[in-house]
Amino acid sequence: MTEVINKSLRDSKGARWGALAVVSFTMLCGYYINYVISPLKPLLEEYMGWTSADFGVWNSAYGWFNVFFLMLIFGGIILDKMGVRFTGLGAALTMIVGTALQYYAIEFPMEGTILGFKSSIAIGALGFGIFGMGVEIAGITVSKIIVKWFKGKELALAMGLEMATARMGTALALAVPLPMAKALGVNGMPSISAPIMLGLGLLVAGFIAFLWYTFMDKKLEKSEGISDEVSEEDAFKVSDILFIIKNKGFWLIALLCVLFYSGIFPFLYYATDLMINKYGVNEDFAGAIPSLLPFGTIILTPFFGNLYDRKGKGATIMLIGSVMLLAVHSFFAAPILNHYIIAIVLIILLGVTFSLVPSAMWPSVPKIIPEKQLGSAYALIFWVQNWGLMGMPLLIGIVLEKYCKVVDDNGVFSHYDYTLPMVIFAATGLLAIIVAAALKAEDKKKGYGLERPNMA
Numbered sequence: 416m417t418e419v420i421n422k423s424l425r426d427s428k429g430a431r432w433g434a435l436a437v438v439s440f441t442m443l444c445g446y447y448i449n450y451v452i453s454p455l456k457p458l459l460e461e462y463m464g465w466t467s468a469d470f471g472v473w474n475s476a477y478g479w480f481n482v483f484f485l486m487l488i489f490g491g492i493i494l495d496k497m498g499v500r501f502t503g504l505g506a507a508l509t510m511i512v513g514t515a516l517q518y519y520a521i522e523f524p525m526e527g528t529i530l531g532f533k534s535s536i537a538i539g540a541l542g543f544g545i546f547g548m549g550v551e552i553a554g555i556t557v558s559k560i561i562v563k564w565f566k567g568k569e570l571a572l573a574m575g576l577e578m579a580t581a582r583m584g585t586a587l588a589l590a591v592p593l594p595m596a597k598a599l600g601v602n603g604m605p606s607i608s609a610p611i612m613l614g615l616g617l618l619v620a621g622f623i624a625f626l627w628y629t630f631m632d633k634k635l636e637k638s639e640g641i642s643d644e645v646s647e648e649d650a651f652k653v654s655d656i657l658f659i660i661k662n663k664g665f666w667l668i669a670l671l672c673v674l675f676y677s678g679i680f681p682f683l684y685y686a687t688d689l690m691i692n693k694y695g696v697n698e699d700f701a702g703a704i705p706s707l708l709p710f711g712t713i714i715l716t717p718f719f720g721n722l723y724d725r726k727g728k729g730a731t732i733m734l735i736g737s738v739m740l741l742a743v744h745s746f747f748a749a750p751i752l753n754h755y756i757i758a759i760v761l762i763i764l765l766g767v768t769f770s771l772v773p774s775a776m777w778p779s780v781p782k783i784i785p786e787k788q789l790g791s792a793y794a795l796i797f798w799v800q801n802w803g804l805m806g807m808p809l810l811i812g813i814v815l816e817k818y819c820k821v822v823d824d825n826g827v828f829s830h831y832d833y834t835l836p837m838v839i840f841a842a843t844g845l846l847a848i849i850v851a852a853a854l855k856a857e858d859k860k861k862g863y864g865l866e867r868p869n870m871a
């Protein structure tokens with residue numbers, strides 16, 4: 416291998432933080448589309464005749480291609496084989512195609528059914544599934560990019576900042592669509608597709624940003640004397656997958672990931688509806704409360720990441736976050752304490768939880784898996800996680816539809832009782848605690864260094 420004589424571009428603070436900013440923006444655009452229909456649930460039910468189960472199907476479609484067609488695993492293999500530039504551009508384009516389909520399904524509702532689903536739901540869900548494939552592959556690509564620029568430096572802080580930026584997209588998606596759809600409506604009919612059109616525009620901007628990143632990436636490799644993005648020695652081998660799946664630490668991280676994230680992301684799909692149905696918040700403001708969650712994480716994820724970089728204690732941070740997940744969802748489940756102030760406090764605490772675990776989990780993966788297998792490792796973790804991201808919204812949608820409808824004295828639907836769905840979310844917290852404790856013990860046994868700082 417060529418000896419690196421010149422200073423690597425990684426050593427320039429401006430270059431590495433600049434690269435981070437560009438790829439983080441692409442993720443922000445993706446995360447906006449991820450949640451854009453969540454606050455629109457009441458409008459979709461009122462004006463387009465959706466049921467909670469339709470909403471659940473649409474949101475669960477996020478994981479269809481990733482899980483059943485193993486697209487995430489292929490994505491990881493492509494990433495390790497073809498490199499970050501090719502994979503990232505492909506992923507950004509896939510997000511655009513999927514979102515265009517979602518827009519079409521909402522803007523031009525269709526009659527009839529496809530495979531037993533209402534046609535619009537089937538087409539839109541297909542679009543969301545294609546989008547989900549793109550945003551997940553973009554996620555593993557960006558993780559690998561961050562390791563490429565920040566290994567041995569401020570890795571956890573950089574990952575924290577990337578997640579914080581992406582969460583701004585989530586916050587926008589929770590706060591903007593409902594008022595926007597109402598403001599742009601005509602003759603009392605809200606424009607439900609307008610917030611999706613906004614997302615489509617954002618995704619095109621995200622694609623351009625990633626294109627810009629590819630030039631930065633080339634410059635980085637040139638500065639390190641690398642002419643080929645993927646060297647012979649680094650290219651993907653099937654044995655890499657076997658190496659990863661034989662590692663107990665890997666499985667504990669993957670399990671913690673699916674449990675923890677199943678208690679957060681799918682919850683966000685229903686959070687606006689929870690605010691309306693349990694806390695009696697006005698429809699126009701209901702999205703603003705859950706949007707506080709990503710806002711909190713914008714500051715706290717980099718804060719905890721920086722703490723991990725400098726002081727360590729990664730496994731402990733994940734355990735504390737899991738305990739908080741159980742506590743917060745248990746309070747949401749309690750059929751008392753229905754004042755909206757309680758909801759605000761709980762959402763803020765959930766924001767702390769949602770900063771603790773991710774800030775320590777993702778930078779811990781390179782401590783367990785070598786860099787050349789990182790693309791595949793992140794892809795496998797995302798794959799396991801996608802079972803939860805797919806299954807949980809569907810489960811909650813079905814549970815709401817079947818067991819949680821409350822009717823008034825005349826037998827007319829009055830509201831949803833969210834107790835049972837929130838008990839299900841609390842259960843993810845309980846299981847996450849068990850896995851986080853096992854990970855801490857495994858770290859002690861194997862010496863992965865999860866409790867040690869990332870920076871020398």
Ligand SMILES: NCCCC[C@H](NC(=O)[C@@H](N)CCCCN)C(=O)O
Nearest residue numbers: 446449554558574578680773777797
């Ligand atoms: N460098 C960290 C990357 C992971 C960030 C993590 N994203 C995921 O877990 C995705 N697989 C799922 C994202 C679903 C919502 N878009 C995160 O905490 O966002």
